[in-house]
Amino acid sequence: MTEITVEKTAEDAASKSLKVTVPVDRVRAAETKAVTYYAKRARVPGFRPGKAPDAVVRKRFGDAIRQSMLEEVIRESWETAKSSESLKPIGDPSIRNLKFEEGSPLEFELVVDVRPEVKLERTGGFTITRQAAPVTEAQVDEQLQALREQKAAWLPVEDAKPAPGQMVRVEVTPLEDGVAGAPQAYNLTLGESRAIPDLEERIMALLPGETAEADVRFPDDHPDPARRGQTRRVRVALHEVKRQELPELDDAFAREVGDFDGLPALRAAVRADLEREAGRESDAQVRNDLIRQIAEANAVPAPESLVHRLMHGYAEAYQIPEEQLGVFEQQFHPIAESQVRRDLILDAVVEANGLRATESDLDARIGEMAAARGVDAGQIYASLQKANRLQELERALTEEKVFAFLLQQSTVEEAKP
Numbered sequence: 001m002t003e004i005t006v007e008k009t010a011e012d013a014a015s016k017s018l019k020v021t022v023p024v025d026r027v028r029a030a031e032t033k034a035v036t037y038y039a040k041r042a043r044v045p046g047f048r049p050g051k052a053p054d055a056v057v058r059k060r061f062g063d064a065i066r067q068s069m070l071e072e073v074i075r076e077s078w079e080t081a082k083s084s085e086s087l088k089p090i091g092d093p094s095i096r097n098l099k100f101e102e103g104s105p106l107e108f109e110l111v112v113d114v115r116p117e118v119k120l121e122r123t124g125g126f127t128i129t130r131q132a133a134p135v136t137e138a139q140v141d142e143q144l145q146a147l148r149e150q151k152a153a154w155l156p157v158e159d160a161k162p163a164p165g166q167m168v169r170v171e172v173t174p175l176e177d178g179v180a181g182a183p184q185a186y187n188l189t190l191g192e193s194r195a196i197p198d199l200e201e202r203i204m205a206l207l208p209g210e211t212a213e214a215d216v217r218f219p220d221d222h223p224d225p226a227r228r229g230q231t232r233r234v235r236v237a238l239h240e241v242k243r244q245e246l247p248e249l250d251d252a253f254a255r256e257v258g259d260f261d262g263l264p265a266l267r268a269a270v271r272a273d274l275e276r277e278a279g280r281e282s283d284a285q286v287r288n289d290l291i292r293q294i295a296e297a298n299a300v301p302a303p304e305s306l307v308h309r310l311m312h313g314y315a316e317a318y319q320i321p322e323e324q325l326g327v328f329e330q331q332f333h334p335i336a337e338s339q340v341r342r343d344l345i346l347d348a349v350v351e352a353n354g355l356r357a358t359e360s361d362l363d364a365r366i367g368e369m370a371a372a373r374g375v376d377a378g379q380i381y382a383s384l385q386k387a388n389r390l391q392e393l394e395r396a397l398t399e400e401k402v403f404a405f406l407l408q409q410s411t412v413e414e415a416k417p
Contacts, residue, residue, distance in 0.1 A: 002023035002024075002025050003023070003080075004023070004073075004076060004077050004080045006018050006019070006020055006077070006080055006081045006084050006085065006110075007019045008085065012305065013116040013117075013301045013303040014113055014114060014303030014305045014306045015112065015113050015303065015305035016085065016087065016111070016112055016114055017109055017111050018081050018085065018109065018110040018111075019107070019108075019109055020077045020081065020108055020110055021105050021106075021107050022073045022076075022077060022106040022107075023105050024103065024104065024105055026073060026076070027069065027073060027105070027106050030068075030069045030072040030076075031065065031066075031069045033068075033069075033072065034064075034066075034068035034069045034072070035057055035058060035065055037068065038057050038061045038064065038065060038068075039054065039057045070098075070100075070106075073106060074108070077110070078093060081093075081110055081112075087114055088114050089112050089114055089115075090113050090114065090115050091112075091113050091309075093110045093111060093112040094110075094111045094112075095109070096108065096109040097109045113305050113306065113309060115347075116301065116306075116344060118300060118344045118345065118348040119298075119348070120294065120298050120300075120345065120348050120349065120352070121298055122294070122297045122298060123294060123349065123406060124406070124408075124409025125409065125410060126290060126293045126294070126297075126409075126410040126411070127410065127411045127413060128286050128289045128290055128293070128410060128411070128412050128413070129289075129412075129413050129414075130282050130283075130285070130286050130412050130413065130414050130415060131282055132278065132279070132282050132414060132415065133278055133281075133282070135271055135274045135275050135278055139274055140270050140274065143270045143273075143274060144266070144267070147257055147270075148249060148253070149244065149246065151246075151247050151253070151257070152244045152245060153245045153247075154167055154242040154244055154245075155242060155243055155245050156240065156241070156242055157208065157241040158208060158241075159207065159208075160241070161205065161206065161207055162190055162203060162206075162238070162241045163190065163204065164190045164191030164204075165189065165190065165191055165243075165244065166189070166190055166242060166243050166244070167244070168187070168188060168189075168203055168238060168240065168241050168242075169185070169186070169187050169239045169240040169241075170185070170186050170188075170203055170236060170237060170239065171183045171184065171185050171186075171237040171239065172184050172234050172235070173234060173235040173237075174233070175213065175233040175234060175235055176233070183235075183237075190203065190204065196216060196217075196218055196219060196222070197219065198214075198215075198216035198217050198218075199216045199234070199236070202214045202216065202234075202236050203236060203238060206236065207238070208240060208241050209238070209239070210237075210238055211235060211236065211238075212235070213233065213234070213235045213236075214236065215231050215232070215233055215234075216231070216232055216234055217229070217230070217231045218230050218231075218232070225323055225324075249263065250263055251263050253266075286407075286412060287403055288342075290406060290407065290410060291341070291342050291345055291346075292338075294345055294406075295341045295342075295345060298345075300344055301344075302336075302337040302340040302341050302344075303340070306340045307337055307340050310336045310339060311328075311329050311333065311336045314332065315328055315329070346402050349402050349405065349406065350398060350402060353405060355398065355401045355405060356398050356401075357394045357397035357398040357401065361397050361401075362390070362393065362394055362397065363377075365393065365397055366380050366381050366384070366393075
């Protein structure tokens with residue numbers, strides 16, 4: 001049988017375009033296979049199962065037979081392409097420019113993303129400055145204020161107009177040519193930008209129990225482009241207003257928050273948490289700076305195909321509306337480029353030095369997590385497996401090993417105060 005031919009037509013560091021030609025005899029063989037499949041299984045009126053003539057089967061199941069034939073030759077072609085071009089694909093290929101006429105070879109283009117070959121000539125000898133921002137009393141106070149707000153009580157407000165920071169329960173009814181639409185109920189805290197500014201102003205002009213009609217204008221930066229700058233007539237009913245009453249910041253509050261002897265112990269715990277978080281941020285900055293220097297020293301590319309693939313994934317995850325994709329991609333492109341370079345560098349270091357996290361590494365970390373929580377390790381493992389997070393943990397452990405390896409080869413200096 002004549003061979004399928006694969007011809008490379010374009011490529012960059014992370015993608016290849018391949019022109020595939022499937023000879024007529026292979027197309028016919030795949031079609032015959034599909035006809036046989038449907039002839040054996042299909043029920044055709046007037047014929048016993050499996051006894052319908054091929055011509056009848058082709059006429060009755062023509063579209064399905066064609067689809068089966070195409071799937072078969074594309075699968076064969078993909079296997080041939082992977083072998084002949086020594087591809088290392090990171091996803092399924094896309095099919096473009098398919099051309100097929102009866103009695104002629106089938107032609108199409110395979111476009112596939114592949115893992116780039118990244119060779120790192122230099123991975124050490126860099127100097128990184130670690131910026132350790134000190135934790136201030138103002139930051140501790142801000143965190144304590146957040147704790148007070150979490151424990152706050154909400155008390156009814158009567159005979160007074162609502163103010164920013166207060167919670168309201170309202171009902172908004174759209175009015176179109178004097179005809180009322182379906183009312184919508186909302187619970188929101190004023191001043192948190194959960195409602196358009198015009199509507200919040202109208203709400204703050206009401207007393208609890210009052211209703212008013214007003215024109216409200218949607219801001220020019222509203223998430224829905226169709227509403228930007230538009231004016232709508234609405235009826236606003238204010239049903240309830242509540243104010244926040246914060247607990248006193250004292251020893252009793254500290255004991256309510258957790259197992260603390262008093263307010264000084266709570267302050268110390270909050271400061272320790274903030275210092276740990278500041279340390280994690282400093283470590284992340286060190287890693288990012290190291291990766292940046294490695295990328296620059298080795299001219300690590302950020303192939304556009306991988307950048308686009310990453311942006312597409314984030315757009316789906318964040319549910320970016322189609323009309324906002326252009327702005328999102330423009331803003332996110334530099335971040336995606338950095339992420340692609342980072343991933344390529346880490347993968348190259350892992351492969352070159354055998355630093356991938358092992359099963360024993362995973363077991364050890366799960367054991368640490370179990371001990372810290374006072375539960376059985378099997379329980380932690382089952383929980384991670386159920387949440388599909390074992391691979392995420394394995395990746396995190398691999399990154400720890402990679403950065404430990406890389407940082408041993410460079411110098412980290414503490415920034416001077």
